[in-house]
Amino acid sequence: MIYLDHCATTPVSRQVYAAMAPYLTEEYGNPSSKYYGQAVRAREAVECAREQVAGLIHAKPEEIVFTCGATESNNTIIKGIADYRKYYERRGDHLITSRVEHHAVLNTCRFLNGEIYSNDDDTFTLDQSHPTVDRGFSVTFLDVNAYAQVETGALEAAIRPGTTLATILWGNNEIGSLNDIVSLGAAAQKHGVFFHSDATQVLGKLPIDVRSLPVDALSFSAHKLNGPKGVGALYVRTDEFGLMPPFSSLMHGGEQENGIRGGTLCVHNIVGFGKAAELAASHLENRLERMRALDREIRGLLQSNKNIELLGDPEHHIPGIFSIVVGDTFFNNEQFLKQIGDEIAASAGSACSAGEPSHVLQAIGRGRQTGQVLRLSLGPDSKASDVEALLARLFPR
Incomplete structure (x- = not known):
């Protein structure tokens, strides 16, 4: 199997697995x-x-x-800051994001904006024809x-007296373009x-130094x-006193994670994350x-x-992410991916939006080409x- 879908997920390294294993067997204690x-x-x-991830x-x-x-x-910080600053500090009710965010941010902001509602069967849907629900926030x-990047001038122009939070993706998970987060x-x-960024696709791939980065989360x-x-x-x-800015908890329960996130900690997974972060730090430069x-x-x-067009910023992008448009208008990416699925793993876009038209492509004026796009x-x-x-399977001789 040739694996070309690392944006969706990556294989667990052997060192990470070895670090996790004891906490699934003999070291099964509850850290609380x-x-x-x-x-x-x-x-x-x-x-x-925690030290390894922080490092x-x-x-x-x-x-x-x-x-x-x-x-x-994403849900924790966006909902938490929005709620606390509106209802406890009376600062305002306005949030800013972009049209190309990962759905974890986009749909959180849509929810606060009153666009996502619950049906009778308790499923959450987004229906533009349905009247919005006033949840007390505007987004x-x-x-x-054209590269799916937010211009700094556009962000600044959108800020108003009641703006409390802005959340902008660092590295786009569909076409790889990087925003100028600084x-x-x-x-x-x-x-x-308050400025937050989803840095999921950047962590371990590009250097991150929060000491000199103007981000709050x-x-x-x-x-x-x-x-x-x-x-x-x-x-x-944290501030000079070592305190985080206050925000409302998303998950209420015990006092785990200093009361921010209740629930028994998943020790083996946390250990695995720590080891993965340690390995990423040691190998990052090479x-x-x-x-x-x-x-x-x-x-x-x-x-x-000549039959391929490459999307995204040619200079400011995450190395190793390629979003390509196949020139043949009759090309069907889903059908092609099924045909090669036993040999090659690739995708038609975000793994979190399977079966939906790409909102990223729509935002950059390429919505009609959604069925012609492959992400490697x-x-x-x-x-x-x-x-x-x-490519040999895509363009057989």
Whole structure:
């Protein structure tokens, strides 16, 4: 199997699996329990993992909150800041995001904007024909440029006296373009707006140093950097006194994670995330150099094919993510992916929007080409020959 879908998920590395295994068998203690050895060792393992994740982004360990993944992290900080600043601090009710966010951000903001409602069968739907529900918030969804990037001027123009939070994706999970998070974050913070970014696709692939980054919060998932599924983290910047800004909890329960996220910690997954972060930090420079070289080689290969158009920013992008438009208007990406599925794993876009037209392509004026687009996303062990094999199936001689 040739695997070209690392944006969807990555294989758990052997070192990560080995680190996790003891906490599924003999070291099964609850880290919130007290006094006896298994509980103490479980708690120590969690705190070690917290240090490892913090180390990857140069944060303080106390700035890391473990969650079940970036989706929960996004929901936690967006709903938490919005609720607290409106109802407790009376600051305002206006939020800003973009039209190309991951659904974990986009649908959270749609919910607060009153666009997503519950049907009689308790399923959540988005129906533009249905009247919105007033949940007390208004959201501005920013347009983007041809590379699916948010312009700093557009963000700044959308800020108004009641704006409390802006959330802008760092690296686009469909076409790989990078937003200028430094410029965007600085613009938000200049106006006292809390700035959050979903950095899921960037973590472990590009350097992140929160000490010099104008962000208040970042979201991550472990399974994008050879860690396990079902665990992620939320970074929230602390002040000079070591305190996080107050925000309402999404999950109420016990006092785990300093009362921010109730529920028994999933120790083995957290340990796996920590090990994955440690490995990513130790290999980051070498892997980035290799991925950039591989990216240049494959971009040249794709650009030389007159039947392919490459989307996204040619300079400011995550190395190893390629969104291509196949020139044949009769090409059906879903049918093609099924045909090659026993040999090659690739995708038609985000794994979280399967079966739906790509909102990213729609936002950049390419909605009619949704069925012609393939996303190829590479990992540390990928080779140019992997893409060549897909192209051979795509354009047989």
